[in-house]
Amino acid sequence: MAVQTVASSSDSTIDLGPAAALSCRECGHRVPLGPVFACEECFGPLEIAYDFSGHDTEELRRRIEAGPANIWRYAPLLPVPADVADKPNLNPGWTKLVQADHLARELGVTGGLFVKDDSGNPTHSFKDRVVAQALEAARAFGFTTLSCSSTGNLAGAVGAAAARAGLRSCVFIPHDLEQGKVVMAAVYGGELVGIEGNYDDVNRFCSELIGDPAGEGWGFVNVNLRPYYAEGSKTLAYEICEQLGWRLPDQIVIPIASGSQLTKIDKGLKELIELGLVEDKPYKIFGAQAEGCSPVSTAFKGGHDVVRPQKPNTIAKSLAIGNPADGPYVLDIARRTGGAVEDVTDEEIVDAIKLLARTEGIFAETAGGVTVGVTRKLIKNGLLDPTKTTVVLNTGDGLKTLDAVAGTGLSATIRPTLDSFREAGLA
């Protein structure tokens, strides 16, 4: 990871609510809030350190419950100013936690099975949660262009968020991306730049741009704003617990791309315990990967602490990160909580997408097929306890990955007559 070379613009006028500083996850070194992402001492990743002191638990709970039906109900726990809800933004979150009784029956779960369905976000993936945090950081640091490197969901989320906020956007993608994905990102009218090269080339270019005068005033949501951006995933933990009646689930199944989402959900659960908003009890966190990109799952099963990079080859494109930055942290959390990391084949992913659609009427992106498929596999393996309350994440919408189920079609073709209808055996 390249060290951020631009000087921190943080000073005493930066108001990001309870965010007090940036702190290195490796060595604990603290620096003021600013558009930096790597520790100057050890190159470790920086994350937000909060000051949550002075909260009365029941007052905080009442304040959250009286808040808006989006992530800003949790503004007191996020790196955003207190008036965040008054500024134009996409207001993501507070998506449905679906009690999935039919799916539970199919999978043999008796302890309660829930799907946290993040396809209900404004651009239909969980990325709206993280981009919304990055947007507030961009505003705080005076950035006028919102940017990112992306191969799909993130491009649309950044384009839409910038449009709503009235900022310029400039998104970098590999030049040979599928036309459908290009359209989904380009429609918001920002700059959409194709880079001649693969996703690694795009990322390398973005890091160069941040260090160059040409990139001045640019907030890259997943690079120099990453510490803020990543915190958005905590809201998934908050919502799940509040929607369960301020209760921790026993088990959560989370997809792994970079691994950031899983680590931040764990962070969010721990915060709720520390704040007294939920009763402390053990919970298990499970990670889900596609077999075609399973570096963390492979390390978990092999008992390794180090994650060996892989070259992705799976239909679950939104999870296809072969060298996941937070892989080691994911291994640690899965092992510490008594969870596991598992993977499924592309065929199992498609089967699981259809299973979820057929049983619950939820059409998931391939990433949702991964979590549902892995849940089924973990139950068969005996690693996930079907008598416990289990939450499975669906992080995106099936309309974004229609190709995965392109084989699905008509059950019959008939003439418009009752005789033809009867012959087809449909009555």
Add this chain to the structure above:
Amino acid sequence: MAVQTVASSSDSTIDLGPAAALSCRECGHRVPLGPVFACEECFGPLEIAYDFSGHDTEELRRRIEAGPANIWRYAPLLPVPADVADKPNLNPGWTKLVQADHLARELGVTGGLFVKDDSGNPTHSFKDRVVAQALEAARAFGFTTLSCSSTGNLAGAVGAAAARAGLRSCVFIPHDLEQGKVVMAAVYGGELVGIEGNYDDVNRFCSELIGDPAGEGWGFVNVNLRPYYAEGSKTLAYEICEQLGWRLPDQIVIPIASGSQLTKIDKGLKELIELGLVEDKPYKIFGAQAEGCSPVSTAFKGGHDVVRPQKPNTIAKSLAIGNPADGPYVLDIARRTGGAVEDVTDEEIVDAIKLLARTEGIFAETAGGVTVGVTRKLIKNGLLDPTKTTVVLNTGDGLKTLDAVAGTGLSATIRPTLDSFREAGLA
């Protein structure tokens, strides 16, 4: 319209909340609640007659505000049992009312412009609202199969709703529908039957099936359950007013397909006035069509009471009903409220989709391009007052009609170097 030949199954055990009877919109003839849709006296359309007596206004308002973040907060005003929220269903509604300040600036609206964004529904169109009502009627009448004729959004909404509810579904579509639309409907695992013929043939076949023993136990959401189904659109009126702070907007722009949605929104607004939930004041209702299917707009501009059928030819497929059943009622409402009906070309529809995406980060279906485009045209015409509070409906998601903006693409392609970036003039 064919008369329903199956005897009404309504009796004193049917509990659909405040729904008291069916009543003919033409002659006022009343019949008990049942799966019928046409008056036995005059063949006019039947609609729900309610008993709203006994409501204390402020108690009702408190009850609604304390209700769930979906359409069931309005259960006391809908043809559903009081415990509707406890049964598995998609829980649609309570979608965002977006304060569209950037769009307002582009259009010159100074009185407040809002987009009611129904792409946030579970299957990403307003159809989830209407299907949810039909589902409750189907349960009340003991139907075990949920069915419909469809060319798009409705097929997915019925498939998903039936899956969640644990009912069988059987959806009829023209056999030559685009593959993408087939996939979106087929993924929910119900029967999806292609009919050799056009949409009219599909409809005719469904009417035949209802009268045949083979169709026994089948609830066709948009045929024999239509009176219940149609009421779902009232919830758009309820939500808009509550989200404006229990206030009527001055002007609403609504797309016209069959015209049912527009007439039911008007019905919903009148109910809120009668119940004392909003202050009575004049409001204007505007209808929006595509030029390539503009029978109501043509009649409105020509000063006619009769709507002459047209052969649709427009990219706004979800509005392409050439012979809209509720056309005359729409004309009446537009004229009575001082509104208007207008249409826009396919080119203007695409422009309006891009305008809405660029200014507000909302990616609308072609139907949303129709309402935004018509709003712009009505302001230019002087028919819509830009100094008044205006609400524009977006009834579906752009991901469903990607082809409409397929021309949208990269702003530049560059090599992954800063020099190439500068040469492209992006800095």
